[in-house]
Amino acid sequence: MDGMPEHEQDDHEREFDLRWADDAEHKEPSARARMLAARWKENPPEPQPFRADPDHVASRGRSSWVSTTVILGSVAAVIVLLGYINFRAPY
Template sequence: MSEGVDWEREFDHTWANSAEHKEPSARARMLAARWRENPPEPVPFRGDLGPARARRASWLSTALVVGCVAAVIALLGWARMRATY
């Protein structure tokens, strides 16, 4: 018998997925045992994150980028003007 046929026979995923009883994973068993003793408290779908923080940092970074771009443009203009003389 060829090796490919043995591989298919040993690892037949369709046969394994069609099993009537499927054992839960180790993590599922561990959580089920933990929750039997201490059930988790209900949590809303999207919990309240609290008050929104100030967004000064985004304005500061935007001003820094615009300032750097303006400085590069001015430097290039100065270098071009200096090269023409």
């Protein structure tokens, strides 16, 4: 070889290969991208809305109010309980 230990030469060649691949003008798409392109060419996907449909949002909105009420009720109960304990504690 050219005086370099074998593992250093392998590292140098690997670094050269990585730089060469990164600088390539044309990059081949991944296997998944090729698979989806082939599938969509035969059977294109249906357009999807950007936002969720209003029915789904409305049902989720009600449950968020229920959770908020439960949390605020729990916090109020803890405050009342701590106040009661503090009121009954001898000084």
